[in-house]
Amino acid sequence: MNRIYHALSLSLLLWFSACTAIISPDETSEQHDWLQKESPHITYFYLPGSLAEKDIDYIMKIQELAFDHILKKLDVHYSGPIRIYIYNEQTASRALVKAGATGIAHPETESVEAIYSSNLKSIGRDGVAAHEMTHVIASVTLMPSHVKILSEGLAVYMDDYWGNNLHDITDLYVWADLYLNNSELPTINNLIHHWDDYESYMTYPVSGSFVKYIYEKYGYDKFRNLYIHADKHNIDELTADIYGIPLDSLESQWHHKIVSYTDHNIRFY
Numbered sequence: 001m002n003r004i005y006h007a008l009s010l011s012l013l014l015w016f017s018a019c020t021a022i023i024s025p026d027e028t029s030e031q032h033d034w035l036q037k038e039s040p041h042i043t044y045f046y047l048p049g050s051l052a053e054k055d056i057d058y059i060m061k062i063q064e065l066a067f068d069h070i071l072k073k074l075d076v077h078y079s080g081p082i083r084i085y086i087y088n089e090q091t092a093s094r095a096l097v098k099a100g101a102t103g104i105a106h107p108e109t110e111s112v113e114a115i116y117s118s119n120l121k122s123i124g125r126d127g128v129a130a131h132e133m134t135h136v137i138a139s140v141t142l143m144p145s146h147v148k149i150l151s152e153g154l155a156v157y158m159d160d161y162w163g164n165n166l167h168d169i170t171d172l173y174v175w176a177d178l179y180l181n182n183s184e185l186p187t188i189n190n191l192i193h194h195w196d197d198y199e200s201y202m203t204y205p206v207s208g209s210f211v212k213y214i215y216e217k218y219g220y221d222k223f224r225n226l227y228i229h230a231d232k233h234n235i236d237e238l239t240a241d242i243y244g245i246p247l248d249s250l251e252s253q254w255h256h257k258i259v260s261y262t263d264h265n266i267r268f269y
């Protein structure tokens with residue numbers, strides 16, 4: 001099994017979606033003869049003969065819906081274009097392989113690298129379309145955040161969905177409830193300071209659940225204030241200033257929401 005296939009097989013199993021990377025897609029994509037198509041806010045690069053070529057019109061439709069959704073939820077103006085480079089397991093870029101990821105955002109070049117194949121899709125499908133574009137749009141219009149519970153939580157919440165092969169769960173609150181019931185739910189403090197100590201199949205849906213809660217309970221203005229100004233060192237004090245309660249009280253309220261939650265996941269498209 002070659003290295004690329006192995007990395008992506010792992011990512012398929014764990015459904016890991018990555019975040020900001022260092023390598024620009026321009027450096028990794030020169031070897032390909034890209035086909036190119038544009039929707040109002042996004043330019044797509046895809047390979048001849050790929051599934052992406054076959055499905056490109058549908059991909060464009062889904063990604064534009066997700067783009068509009070992100071702008072509304074973030075209350076920002078942004079016209080793009082975001083460039084999306086679409087690979088499959090065999091053609092994956094060095095950056096994707098290095099990260100063992102299915103998607104990577106490059107806010108510095110307003111671009112995204114993604115996988116689209118019959119087995120694995122990190123764009124072009126309801127439930128995954130918003131994630132990487134959220135990293136780009138939030139970084140460009142708000143601020144690049146280095147507090148992963150906020151940046152990844154926001155990206156996951158924009159899709160309001162998390163799925164993998166380990167459990168038949170897609171609702172963010174149900175994911176958090178699973179870990180809470182198993183006494184595995186990381187504390188907010190640990191997610192802030194020790195993110196990499198936990199598996200991505202836990203950190204991503206849990207952070208998405210927390211961001212969903214504080215966004216929907218206390219509103220976007222407070223969340224935006226926290227997102228823009230928080231770092232690992234000031235987030236406790238800043239949370240108390242913005243929300244009027246300590247972070248651990250906010251965490252307790254979120255736990256209560258998780259255990260009392262009975263609604264179904266409501267999709268946005």
Ligand SMILES: [Zn+2]
Binds near residue numbers: 017131135155
């Ligand atoms: Zn991410």
